[in-house]
Amino acid sequence: MVSCRPMSQSAKSMNDLFLRACRGETVERPPVWMMRQAGRYMAEYRALRAQHDFLTLCKTPELAAEVTLQPVRALGVDAAILFADILLPLEAMGAELRFQKGDGPVFPNPVRNRDDLERLQHPDVEGTLGYVFDAAREVRRRLAELPRPVPLIGFGGTPWTLAAYLVEGGISKHHAHLLAWSYGDPEGMLRLLDRLADVSIEYLRGQVEAGAQAIQLFDTWGGLLDAERWRRLAMPSVVRILESLPDVPRIFYIRDAAHLLPILAELPAEVLSVDWRMPLDAVRAIIDPLQPTGPKKALQGNLDPGALLGPIDEIRRRTRALLQAGSGGPHIANLGHGIFPMTPVENARAFVETVQEG
Amino acid sequence: MVSCRPMSQSAKSMNDLFLRACRGETVERPPVWMMRQAGRYMAEYRALRAQHDFLTLCKTPELAAEVTLQPVRALGVDAAILFADILLPLEAMGAELRFQKGDGPVFPNPVRNRDDLERLQHPDVEGTLGYVFDAAREVRRRLAELPRPVPLIGFGGTPWTLAAYLVEGGISKHHAHLLAWSYGDPEGMLRLLDRLADVSIEYLRGQVEAGAQAIQLFDTWGGLLDAERWRRLAMPSVVRILESLPDVPRIFYIRDAAHLLPILAELPAEVLSVDWRMPLDAVRAIIDPLQPTGPKKALQGNLDPGALLGPIDEIRRRTRALLQAGSGGPHIANLGHGIFPMTPVENARAFVETVQEG
Numbered sequence: 001m002v003s004c005r006p007m008s009q010s011a012k013s014m015n016d017l018f019l020r021a022c023r024g025e026t027v028e029r030p031p032v033w034m035m036r037q038a039g040r041y042m043a044e045y046r047a048l049r050a051q052h053d054f055l056t057l058c059k060t061p062e063l064a065a066e067v068t069l070q071p072v073r074a075l076g077v078d079a080a081i082l083f084a085d086i087l088l089p090l091e092a093m094g095a096e097l098r099f100q101k102g103d104g105p106v107f108p109n110p111v112r113n114r115d116d117l118e119r120l121q122h123p124d125v126e127g128t129l130g131y132v133f134d135a136a137r138e139v140r141r142r143l144a145e146l147p148r149p150v151p152l153i154g155f156g157g158t159p160w161t162l163a164a165y166l167v168e169g170g171i172s173k174h175h176a177h178l179l180a181w182s183y184g185d186p187e188g189m190l191r192l193l194d195r196l197a198d199v200s201i202e203y204l205r206g207q208v209e210a211g212a213q214a215i216q217l218f219d220t221w222g223g224l225l226d227a228e229r230w231r232r233l234a235m236p237s238v239v240r241i242l243e244s245l246p247d248v249p250r251i252f253y254i255r256d257a258a259h260l261l262p263i264l265a266e267l268p269a270e271v272l273s274v275d276w277r278m279p280l281d282a283v284r285a286i287i288d289p290l291q292p293t294g295p296k297k298a299l300q301g302n303l304d305p306g307a308l309l310g311p312i313d314e315i316r317r318r319t320r321a322l323l324q325a326g327s328g329g330p331h332i333a334n335l336g337h338g339i340f341p342m343t344p345v346e347n348a349r350a351f352v353e354t355v356q357e358g
Numbered sequence: 359m360v361s362c363r364p365m366s367q368s369a370k371s372m373n374d375l376f377l378r379a380c381r382g383e384t385v386e387r388p389p390v391w392m393m394r395q396a397g398r399y400m401a402e403y404r405a406l407r408a409q410h411d412f413l414t415l416c417k418t419p420e421l422a423a424e425v426t427l428q429p430v431r432a433l434g435v436d437a438a439i440l441f442a443d444i445l446l447p448l449e450a451m452g453a454e455l456r457f458q459k460g461d462g463p464v465f466p467n468p469v470r471n472r473d474d475l476e477r478l479q480h481p482d483v484e485g486t487l488g489y490v491f492d493a494a495r496e497v498r499r500r501l502a503e504l505p506r507p508v509p510l511i512g513f514g515g516t517p518w519t520l521a522a523y524l525v526e527g528g529i530s531k532h533h534a535h536l537l538a539w540s541y542g543d544p545e546g547m548l549r550l551l552d553r554l555a556d557v558s559i560e561y562l563r564g565q566v567e568a569g570a571q572a573i574q575l576f577d578t579w580g581g582l583l584d585a586e587r588w589r590r591l592a593m594p595s596v597v598r599i600l601e602s603l604p605d606v607p608r609i610f611y612i613r614d615a616a617h618l619l620p621i622l623a624e625l626p627a628e629v630l631s632v633d634w635r636m637p638l639d640a641v642r643a644i645i646d647p648l649q650p651t652g653p654k655k656a657l658q659g660n661l662d663p664g665a666l667l668g669p670i671d672e673i674r675r676r677t678r679a680l681l682q683a684g685s686g687g688p689h690i691a692n693l694g695h696g697i698f699p700m701t702p703v704e705n706a707r708a709f710v711e712t713v714q715e716g
Contacts, residue, residue, distance in 0.1 A: 179664025258617040277617045304536025
């Protein structure tokens with residue numbers, strides 16, 4: 001005889017559209033959230049940021065949780081994404097990390113060859129990155145207090161994308177050091193990527209244990225590589241990370257990768273998140289025939305974040321066109337890249353509302 | 359009866375591989391040159407640059423000619439490209455232009471809406487940009503003195519790419535103003551692009567009259583646009599320019615445009631120049647079936663400029679692979695984007711030599 005437990009209040013009213021869409025289930029309407037939805041375009045965020053520097057926001061669980069929840073409260077998005085930075089695990093590995101006003105992240109001691117690898121350690125992940133896990137727990141606690149809790153997404157950068165910053169020492173125009181190493185000593189670079197993957201696996205598992213209900217991997221710089229090099233350099237560590245995750249939906253985001261779609265179809269991820277350059281129906285036409293067995297990938301994306309700088313009517317029109325382009329399969333509405341800091345918040349709201357009106 | 363004129367010495371010994379490949383003729387081996395081949399990676403260039411600022415080099419015909427010829431002499435490339443900057447016509451239109459050390463080009467008074475358009479004038483092209491034409495004539499004079507003269511390529515930016523700088527006021531991370539205008543008032547932006555095209559047509563014709571034997575249009579930022587927006591915003595002025603050129607080979611370069619290839623097949627250009635992300639045989643497989651009538655486009659490119667930072671053996675191996683990938687039709691060997699300033703000159707030489715050894 002099956003015991004019939006009463007459903008808890010929070011489970012009963014949870015908004016699980018996002019998780020169901022990730023799993024490829026048919027849903028009433030596409031869920032919607034925005035990459036970088038916790039950020040500078042929101043006055044609430046700027047107010048907190050005026051009091052605390054960026055790393056302090058990341059490293060103080062109460063502040064990180066507060067920032068994570070700002071867009072959930074203000075815009076009613078269907079998922080929260082943990083406020084953190086993809087570069088934090090590199091700092092935990094011993095790479096000094098600074099955020100300099102105007103310059104973005106800076107690694108004063110970049111890692112550029114096999115010898116430099118010696119300087120990287122495999123950290124006690126709980127000891128060095130526990131603040132991220134604490135933030136995740138705090139977010140889940142606060143989400144549970146909402147009338148309709150939404151799921152929490154954890155995330156990390158792919159090893160190639162982490163390397164794009166660690167090897168260059170920050171944001172780069174040419175990625176000359178990264179490319180020089182990758183062409184000159186691909187085996188050495190694979191060692192670096194492998195070590196970044198080792199730490200990423202523990203880090204992402206820790207996020208899931210602390211309450212993240214899905215994981216998104218960001219391969220912001222994967223599109224620098226042609227297919228042959230992406231397969232050889234970037235893919236192995238990505239596959240290892242994706243296969244090591246506990247049983248939560250896995251989202252793979254990559255920018256600038258129309259040329260990589262046939263390979264991306266092979267990835268062990270439930271969701272592929274693409275930039276704005278190619279309509280979702282065209283993406284599906286390429287990847288679906290290459291996934292002959294098992295459920296097809298859900299697609300996430302892909303409104304041009306620049307479109308949110310246009311007039312509200314045009315945002316609504318383009319959002320409806322996005323929903324149409326995504327309607328051939330499971331779709332999580334999102335932008336094609338992070339929301340720009342100068343986006344008017346009412347424009348972001350128009351995007352979210354248009355999706356939610358269906 | 360046909361009169362038989364003796365061939366002039368210079369015509370007899372001219373290296374016309376490049377022009378013949380542009381026209382789709384079968385050639386003994388692919389010609390080779392490099393985007394930004396006259397530039398900072400060469401000691402000869404840095405020595406001149408130490409004495410003159412960038413705009414002075416552009417605006418002094420003897421200096422521009424000298425810089426243009428440096429890579430012809432030092433590396434033996436099969437074509438010269440005029441030393442100039444795509445932004446010079448904007449300055450001629452009345453937009454103040456500065457090159458600031460480290461920051462690249464800066465327009466202190468960007469053009470961001472229809473009202474700002476009033477500030478742009480249609481210049482006397484000969485009067486304002488005559489120094490470029492003088493440089494072209496000087497280059498042709500000096501080339502004629504070489505044992506085996508090579509053809510001279512003139513060039514310009516596409517209106518969309520020029521706008522990417524003029525609207526933003528320089529190099530931009532998000533292109534927020536450009537995107538906001540293009541989404542908010544596409545008709546207004548098309549007016550800007552049209553006016554840029556008007557000037558570009560005169561400017562490029564002037565280059566041809568002064569001796570440029572082919573014209574390359576650079577659409578460095580066209581890849582920001584999806585296909586629908588590229589067709590609506592960027593394409594009309596590009597087609598108008600290409601169709602207005604005198605009878606010289608037309609090369610269209612675009613970066614980051616794997617998603618645009620089906621449209622690019624339609625362009626009235628003899629040569630399509632692509633970045634390094636997609637192998638040339640894959641590019642041909644997409645565009646050739648879409649050009650059912652007339653000669654197929656020649657392809658130009660597309661070694662990753664980052665590959666020139668690797669070891670010489672690897673450069674040679676990858677260059678041979680490039681020649682193989684390009685062998686299915688007319689091919690002009692080049693990089694997928696401008697050569698990086700930190701490239702060792704011997705690496706650039708290895709690329710050129712490997713192509714020329716066949």
